[in-house]
Amino acid sequence: MKTARTEGSTVFDRDFVSAVLTWSDSNPRSLPWRVDGARERRDPWSVLVAETMLAQTQATRVAQVYPSFLERFPTALAMAQSTKSEVLERWIGLGYYRRAVRLWESSRAVVSNYPNSFPATLAELLQLPGVGRYTACAVLALGFGEAVVPVDVNALRVARRAIAGSALTHAETQQLLDRLVPPDRPAAFAEALFDLGSQYCTAQAPRCSQCPLSDRYCVWQRGLRRRSVGGRCDQEPSPVVDPALDPANPGSGRPRVPPYRGSRRHLRALVLRSLLQGRGLLDREVLFENVAALLNDSDSRDGSSRSLGPSVSLPTTTELFGEALRDLVSEGFVIETEDGLQLAP
Ligand code: SF4
Incomplete structure (x- = not known):
C-alpha cells in the first residue's frame, strides 16, 4: 500500500479516529x-x-422525497407488492429512474429469497439488482453495525489526504478504512467521513483552515506545513500534489461534467415523468409536446446533481427524444403500440 505514514501510524490512527468521532458527536x-x-x-x-x-x-x-417514499414503502414487502409504476411515481424528483426499477427488483428478490430476514452478508447484498460494493457496505455498516466502511468519494478524499497522504486506489482505501473503523461505532465513523469530505475536504477547494483535522490529524496538510516552515521532510513525505487527485490522471482534478439539460439522459427522465403524469396511453406527438414543455420549464429539473446547460434547439430535442424513447422501449420501461405509449406495468 502506498502510504506516507511511516512512523507512529498506530498512535496516529487512534488519535485520528478519536478526533473524527469527537468532531462528529459535536456536529x-x-x-x-x-x-x-x-x-x-x-x-x-x-x-x-x-x-x-x-x-x-x-x-x-x-x-424532500425520502420521508414520504419510506412511508409508502416501509419494508421490502410493501414495495414488492406494489407495481413498478407506483415506485416510479414516488421517485419523481430524484432522476435516474433506472435506480427505482432496480430497487423495486431488489425488493422482490428480498421477499422471495429472504422471506423472514434481510440479506446480511456482502455476497448476499451484492446479488441484489443494482447493489454495488459501496451500497452493500453501507447496509452492513449502518444497518447491521458491521465494522466496514462504505467508501464514497468523500471518504476516499479524506482517506487519501488526511490518513495516507498519497493517492491510494479504491481497494487500498477500503482496506485502510476497514482497519481503522471502531467496531462499536461503524455508522458514526462512516458518516463522519462523509460529512468531513462534503463539508471541508471538498474536491476542488478543501477548507483546511477550518477543518477539524487541520494539520494536526491530516498527513497531507502536516507535510505541507513542514515544508513551509522548513522542517524535515525526509521522515514524512509531504506531497505537494493533491493526493485526492485521480492517480491515473493527476492533472485532471475533477472530471468535467457534461451539461445535463437537453441531454439524452435528461430526455429519458422527462419522457418517464410525462408518462407518469399522463397516467395511461399517450399519443407520441402529445408526449413530445409534454416533454418539450417540461424541458422549457425551469422548474423541471429532475433532481440530478448535474447543472443545466444552455438552451437546446428543437431539432436536437426531437432527435434526442426519439433516441430516449427508443432506449426506454428497448429496455422495457415503456410500451409502444399503435394506440400510443405507456409505462410498462
Ligand atoms: S485538513 Fe484539508 S486536506 Fe486535510 S482532511 Fe481537512 S480539509 Fe481535507
Whole structure:
C-alpha cells in the first residue's frame, strides 16, 4: 500500500479516529435517513433505500422525497407488492429512474429469497439488482453495525489526504478504512467521513483552515506545513500534489461534467415523468409536446446533481427524444403500440 505514514501510524490512527468521532458527536447533521442525527443502527431496508437515492442525487433533494417514499414503502414487502409504476411515481424528483426499477427488483428478490430476514452478508447484498460494493457496505455498516466502511468519494478524499497522504486506489482505501473503523461505532465513523469530505475536504477547494483535522490529524496538510516552515521532510513525505487527485490522471482534478439539460439522459427522465403524469396511453406527438414543455420549464429539473446547460434547439430535442424513447422501449420501461405509449406495468 502506498502510504506516507511511516512512523507512529498506530498512535496516529487512534488519535485520528478519536478526533473524527469527537468532531462528529459535536456536529450531528439532521438528515431524515439518520433519524435526526442519532447514530444507532437502522433498519437495513431503509438504509438500502436511502443509499440508492443518494447515489446520484443531491442530499437536499433526497431529503424532500425520502420521508414520504419510506412511508409508502416501509419494508421490502410493501414495495414488492406494489407495481413498478407506483415506485416510479414516488421517485419523481430524484432522476435516474433506472435506480427505482432496480430497487423495486431488489425488493422482490428480498421477499422471495429472504422471506423472514434481510440479506446480511456482502455476497448476499451484492446479488441484489443494482447493489454495488459501496451500497452493500453501507447496509452492513449502518444497518447491521458491521465494522466496514462504505467508501464514497468523500471518504476516499479524506482517506487519501488526511490518513495516507498519497493517492491510494479504491481497494487500498477500503482496506485502510476497514482497519481503522471502531467496531462499536461503524455508522458514526462512516458518516463522519462523509460529512468531513462534503463539508471541508471538498474536491476542488478543501477548507483546511477550518477543518477539524487541520494539520494536526491530516498527513497531507502536516507535510505541507513542514515544508513551509522548513522542517524535515525526509521522515514524512509531504506531497505537494493533491493526493485526492485521480492517480491515473493527476492533472485532471475533477472530471468535467457534461451539461445535463437537453441531454439524452435528461430526455429519458422527462419522457418517464410525462408518462407518469399522463397516467395511461399517450399519443407520441402529445408526449413530445409534454416533454418539450417540461424541458422549457425551469422548474423541471429532475433532481440530478448535474447543472443545466444552455438552451437546446428543437431539432436536437426531437432527435434526442426519439433516441430516449427508443432506449426506454428497448429496455422495457415503456410500451409502444399503435394506440400510443405507456409505462410498462
Ligand atoms: S485538513 Fe484539508 S486536506 Fe486535510 S482532511 Fe481537512 S480539509 Fe481535507
